[in-house]
Structures are given as structure tokens and as C-alpha cells.
Amino acid sequence: MQYSELGYWLKKSAQWVDGYYQKLAHRPIRPSQAPGEFAALLPASPPQKAEPVSDIMADFERLVPNAMTHWQHPRFFAYFPANAAPASILAESLVNAMGAQAMLWQTSPAATEMEQVMVDWLRQALGLRQGFTGTIHDTATTVTLCAILTMRERALQFKGLTEGMSGAPKLRIYASDQTHSSVDKGVRLAGIGQHNLVKIGVDLSLSMDPMGLRQQIEDDLADGFLPAGVVLCVGGTSIGASDRVADIIAVAKEYGLYTHVDAAWAGSAMICPEFRQHWQGVDGADSIVFNPHKWLGAQFDCSVQFLADPTSQINTLGLRPSYLQTLDAEEVTNFNEWTVPLGRRFRALKLWFVMRAEGLDGLQAMIRNHVSWCHELANKFDQDADYKLVTNCPFALFSFQYCPANEDSNEATKTLLNAINEDGRTYFTQTMVNGQFVIRVSVGPIACTRDDVMSVYDICKQLQH
Numbered sequence: 001m002q003y004s005e006l007g008y009w010l011k012k013s014a015q016w017v018d019g020y021y022q023k024l025a026h027r028p029i030r031p032s033q034a035p036g037e038f039a040a041l042l043p044a045s046p047p048q049k050a051e052p053v054s055d056i057m058a059d060f061e062r063l064v065p066n067a068m069t070h071w072q073h074p075r076f077f078a079y080f081p082a083n084a085a086p087a088s089i090l091a092e093s094l095v096n097a098m099g100a101q102a103m104l105w106q107t108s109p110a111a112t113e114m115e116q117v118m119v120d121w122l123r124q125a126l127g128l129r130q131g132f133t134g135t136i137h138d139t140a141t142t143v144t145l146c147a148i149l150t151m152r153e154r155a156l157q158f159k160g161l162t163e164g165m166s167g168a169p170k171l172r173i174y175a176s177d178q179t180h181s182s183v184d185k186g187v188r189l190a191g192i193g194q195h196n197l198v199k200i201g202v203d204l205s206l207s208m209d210p211m212g213l214r215q216q217i218e219d220d221l222a223d224g225f226l227p228a229g230v231v232l233c234v235g236g237t238s239i240g241a242s243d244r245v246a247d248i249i250a251v252a253k254e255y256g257l258y259t260h261v262d263a264a265w266a267g268s269a270m271i272c273p274e275f276r277q278h279w280q281g282v283d284g285a286d287s288i289v290f291n292p293h294k295w296l297g298a299q300f301d302c303s304v305q306f307l308a309d310p311t312s313q314i315n316t317l318g319l320r321p322s323y324l325q326t327l328d329a330e331e332v333t334n335f336n337e338w339t340v341p342l343g344r345r346f347r348a349l350k351l352w353f354v355m356r357a358e359g360l361d362g363l364q365a366m367i368r369n370h371v372s373w374c375h376e377l378a379n380k381f382d383q384d385a386d387y388k389l390v391t392n393c394p395f396a397l398f399s400f401q402y403c404p405a406n407e408d409s410n411e412a413t414k415t416l417l418n419a420i421n422e423d424g425r426t427y428f429t430q431t432m433v434n435g436q437f438v439i440r441v442s443v444g445p446i447a448c449t450r451d452d453v454m455s456v457y458d459i460c461k462q463l464q465h
């Protein structure tokens, strides 16, 4: 294929994209294939001879969409959303076309400088204080790993980087039992070890208990451990639990611990001032992560980290060998020094496109609609004697059980969930709450309407046995 053919095929692919979105609402959300069925449709070995692009495109259209789960479907209520706003799709196609690598300022000046401006636009949009800077990573998992590595090195006075962990004091990291598994992964990868991530129990409000945190830190100090940091959670993945950020940060600060707030999903809601009470005190955090690639529509991957002071993280992660030096301009920001990988994508462009194409008004309206429709739907289940509303969070996430008389609710709920997901009109996932198997409903697709959300109740009524 020649670059000279690209324009022709991009036009063809634009036509395909247009048709895909026109018919998306009528597709089953999940494919019906069994594991292995798709791979069996592909030749086992690569072609020796070049093939015409027309054949490749035809095979794409024939094979791939039918074997995909359609995340932009208006009735996708599983997991959390991974929204791709139209303006984001457009921006990503331009980024792809330039094929640039944004590891250093000089390898893509516009990417670095737009990233700085977009992080500040988002800081303002979320109502965070002046002084936070930040960067864009691939995922919240990476951001949390970076924050935990920074906690480690701060506690070890930056000796872990050179001397390793084998002779080091035993570190301790604290989080509630509602935090995401990326925190567990972070402490494992950082060489701190799973046993040194202490999960503090939550109180009735689903916040880490500040007294419990203080007691644990005191006990650990008495036992010779070295407390290093606290990971807080705002809008936890399972049921949307949030820590009382101000209270927890106050305890952490008393002991000089580094704090990282994981608001991967719920951070997007903070563009609406009325939700900011749920992370009140966040301005005291050292590090905050939120994923515009979840709810806000700047498609995967786009995970923003705000930092009160990037120095510790840069001292932990940055290296500047001679082949990465920028001659006569050593003071420029090279974002690879803020994160794990060297190579970086130009992720800021989609934020620029989405914030301009929707405006904060448009994004706020979307979030507010989702939250209010979600609460309306939760109420329907709450008022129906066949169902039990198990959890309901201030953002757009609730969970429920199906509880027909004289039947095990866990089994009945699992059977209903399978029936719904095989039906294909909507899609949910499950979680466990105090031993109860629950269906988890997360409202977030950009294209969903109130009717799409409320149709969930009718689908359940049709499919319950």
C-alpha cells in the first residue's frame, strides 16, 4: 500500500464508521461467538505476497465487528464506560495519521505543550486549586504504580532506586478495602509486597475509618515498619465507595505520608460543582488520578494525574541519558520523566477537541443526565417487590438483586444476569456485596437516552422467570 492511496481508504473507512454508528443501537452488544471461534477464522500464517487493501477492508467488515463487544452502544451499562466522543474519534484519527512519538518536548513540541495546557484546563474544570500540575498517562493502573513508587522512594530517601529493596526497612501502604486491584498490583510491582498493603476497614458511609488508619499506623511504627503512603478512593469500582478525603489526608499528613487519590471513574463527575462535596479536601492530596477515558469521552487511553509537586515523582522515575538530552535546552519538560514508559502518545489532542466540541456545559449536562436517570432507574427496582436495591452511590452506579419468593437470590440473580446478557439489548456485569451476588448497573454511554436507561427495567421484567 502507498501513502498516495491513504486518502482514498480513509474516505472509505469514514463511510464505514458512519454506517457503524448509524446502526450501532440495533446490534447485539456482545458477540455470540465462543472463545477461539474468531481466531479460527484467520489464516494461521502471515501472507508471503502483498494483498490488495480492498480485500483487507472487506475482511475487516465481514469478520471483526461481529466479534466485538460494542462499548459505544447506548445501552452498555457494564463495568464503567469507555466513552469515545465523536470529537475524540476525530482527534485520534489525526494523531494516528501523524504517527508522532511524544517522549520528549523536542520530539513533539505541540504534544507536550498542549498536554500542559489541557491538564490545567481539566484542573480548572474539576475545581482543583491552583498549583497542581500534571501529566497524561495510559491508564490509572500506571498512575497508581507511579504514585506508589514515589511513596516508596520518598520513604527510603531515594535509596531504593540504587540499592534495591533487599536491605530496606519494611514499608507500609494503606488503603481501604474498597480500592481497586491496581493498588494491589502497584505494591506488588514496587517490591513492597502484598502483605505490606494494609487494607483498613470502611465505616457505614463506606469510607476508610480515619481512627482505624491512625491506629494501624501507630501499631506499624511500634512494630518497626516504615509507613510510606495512603491511597484514597473516590467512587470505588465495585459499588462506588468514597473515602472522607479531608479526614484521611489529615491523618496521613500528621505522619508525613504521601497521599494519592484514585478517582479514576468518579473524577469526571467533578466537572459539576454539586459533586465536589464527595471529594472535599482533595486539594490537600499529593497526587490525584482520573480517567477522561471512562466517563468524559476522551477515548482510551487517557488517564490524567494531577501532582501538587512533581519533583518526587520525577526524581523517582526520570532518567536523562545523553541520547535523550535536548541540546542547549535542558530546562524543557520531558514528560517521559514523569512516568514508566519512554515512548508516549499524543493524548492531549482528543481532550482539546472534546472540551471544545462539547464545552463544559455539554459535558456537565451529560453527567447530570446520567446520574439522574440512574437514580430514577434504581428507584424503579427499589419499589418492585421482586427486586432489592443493594447499593446506590451518589454518582451513576447502583446494584440490585432479583429475589423471587422461595428461591436463593444469589442463584436467581445470576440466572437473570446471564439471560439479560445473552439477550443482547443491554449489558451488565456483577459484583459481590457482603456475600450477595448483585447485578451492577453503571450508566455512562455518551449516546444513551433516558429511554435507553429506563428500558433496562422492562428488559429485566421480560426476562425474569
Ligand SMILES: *Cc1c(COP(=O)(O)O)cnc(C)c1O
Pocket (backbone or CB within 6 Å): 080, 138, 139, 140, 141, 142, 180, 182, 235, 236, 237, 262, 263, 264, 265, 291, 303
Ligand atoms: C477503572 C478503575 C481503575 C483502573 O483503570 P485503568 O485506567 O484501566 O487502569 C482504577 N481505579 C478505579 C477506581 C477504577 O474505576
